[in-house]
Amino acid sequence: MNTRHSTRRMERDLVGEMEIPAEAYYGVHTARAMQNFPISGRALHPEMIRSLALIKKAAALSLRDAGMLSGNIAGAIVAACEDVMTGTLNDQFPVDAIQGGAGTSANMNANEVIANRAIERLGGRKGDYRLVNPNDHVNCGQSTNDVYPSAGKLTVVRLFKPLLLALEALRDALQERAIAFDGVVKAGRTQLQDAVPIRLGQEFQAYTAAVERDISRLSAARLEMMTLNLGGTAIGTGVNASEAYARAVVKYVNRLSGEPFAQADNLIDSTQNVDDYVRVSSALKACAVNLTKISNDLRLMASGPRAGLGEISLPARQNGSSIMPGKVNPVIPEVVNQIAFAVMGNDVTITLAAQAGQLELNAFEPVILDRLFESISWLTNGVRTFTENCVRGIVANEARCRELAEQSTAVATALCPSIGYARAATLAKEALSSHMTVEAVAKRDGLAPELDLHRMLDPYAMTVSVQAEHHRGRSLAATKPGQRQNP
Numbered sequence: 001m002n003t004r005h006s007t008r009r010m011e012r013d014l015v016g017e018m019e020i021p022a023e024a025y026y027g028v029h030t031a032r033a034m035q036n037f038p039i040s041g042r043a044l045h046p047e048m049i050r051s052l053a054l055i056k057k058a059a060a061l062s063l064r065d066a067g068m069l070s071g072n073i074a075g076a077i078v079a080a081c082e083d084v085m086t087g088t089l090n091d092q093f094p095v096d097a098i099q100g101g102a103g104t105s106a107n108m109n110a111n112e113v114i115a116n117r118a119i120e121r122l123g124g125r126k127g128d129y130r131l132v133n134p135n136d137h138v139n140c141g142q143s144t145n146d147v148y149p150s151a152g153k154l155t156v157v158r159l160f161k162p163l164l165l166a167l168e169a170l171r172d173a174l175q176e177r178a179i180a181f182d183g184v185v186k187a188g189r190t191q192l193q194d195a196v197p198i199r200l201g202q203e204f205q206a207y208t209a210a211v212e213r214d215i216s217r218l219s220a221a222r223l224e225m226m227t228l229n230l231g232g233t234a235i236g237t238g239v240n241a242s243e244a245y246a247r248a249v250v251k252y253v254n255r256l257s258g259e260p261f262a263q264a265d266n267l268i269d270s271t272q273n274v275d276d277y278v279r280v281s282s283a284l285k286a287c288a289v290n291l292t293k294i295s296n297d298l299r300l301m302a303s304g305p306r307a308g309l310g311e312i313s314l315p316a317r318q319n320g321s322s323i324m325p326g327k328v329n330p331v332i333p334e335v336v337n338q339i340a341f342a343v344m345g346n347d348v349t350i351t352l353a354a355q356a357g358q359l360e361l362n363a364f365e366p367v368i369l370d371r372l373f374e375s376i377s378w379l380t381n382g383v384r385t386f387t388e389n390c391v392r393g394i395v396a397n398e399a400r401c402r403e404l405a406e407q408s409t410a411v412a413t414a415l416c417p418s419i420g421y422a423r424a425a426t427l428a429k430e431a432l433s434s435h436m437t438v439e440a441v442a443k444r445d446g447l448a449p450e451l452d453l454h455r456m457l458d459p460y461a462m463t464v465s466v467q468a469e470h471h472r473g474r475s476l477a478a479t480k481p482g483q484r485q486n487p
Helices: 028-036 046-065 071-085 104-121 134-138 144-180 200-226 243-257 267-272 275-301 331-355 365-389 398-407 409-419 421-434 438-444 466-477
Strands: 008-012 017-021 185-190 193-199
Touching: 008 028, 017 028, 028 104, 046 071, 046 104, 046 144, 046 243, 046 365, 071 104, 071 134, 104 134, 104 144, 144 200, 144 243, 144 267, 144 275, 144 365, 185 200, 185 398, 193 200, 193 409, 200 275, 275 331, 275 365, 331 365, 409 421, 409 438, 421 438
Parallel strands: none
Antiparallel strands: 008 017, 185 193
């Protein structure tokens, strides 16, 4: 290594020489990646950087135990990894998250930063790779092809924790609203047309159940991330990785992460195939679908305040128009919708990238991981604001709900067992054309003497069935907010 002047240093690789800022912890491989991949303007996710450093630390400890790294070099690498894991060196990871090479640039960025920080700890100058070499020491026994996907899985597992906590809080908030709204009767709707009555609490209980399924699906998908291909190196055959290192490295990852990862039984399969990421993305997409359905329902029920349904009121969060005074928009459900659209699009990207892998490796893991991290992070943030800034503050407009329920012609359904479908349909049609209620038309037409119309056409009674009341007893009376329902 030659120094041209005090602010730059020269480094060499297979392609040739390149100037590097003298104080930079990254090296020539990172610098070339910066030139080659000015794509998204977005660096590696901070948790991905931390995961890469954790794996490098686990590798150094395993290599030390296996006698493949001297104690002083291993110790300096471990200390450097700990520095990276604090986040204080994140600015030394400038490589774009979207990159060619199956993540080689990200892996080498980590190798160079850790090597130069270790060199510094040993009293050397950055770039003096005779002390600690990015490839021969920091990357010893490893390949991008087992380090990068393993770091990605560690990151997904870590990011899932706040997402699951956020969804549990949303589930509990929806359950609280379900209890509060259990006595509020409203018109049901199918295909945006009047249907038989339902209780607002029943609708919110259905939302609660959907979010509970999302929690279960995501928890199961998270388990797909618990198998690592560390020790498989380039293509899963373990070339250049000693048996002692390969046996120890995942155990050290577990010790450092506090998670029960396992080494894949078939390292070649685990290196070639990324269907586990597809499974995670699919669960995230399902969650996004449910969230956008709930958000759209809330927007419809809150439409108005005078010219819409007006069955519920959402918390007013900000002015809704720069020209129309007094307008307030459902901005929180709207942002949740946009997050959901992005997650669904990310799922398409992940699916296409996963199926495009060839032979021994999928070269497109950078975009897979970047899209996964975005989906998880955006959903986490969206669910949090949805819970705190919308769901907890929803108010039922009970009088409006009952008014619409009583005016609905669909209540004629309750008369079908007594007078038949055709006669009930005639009543409904007449009620609609005369702007009368079904009960009023039935009384006018002389059905009152033979039927207890008030009882039969009571909207609340139509929301009650043996099955519904059984479920209600389990979900509302027995379940407290914050407590899971029994399956």
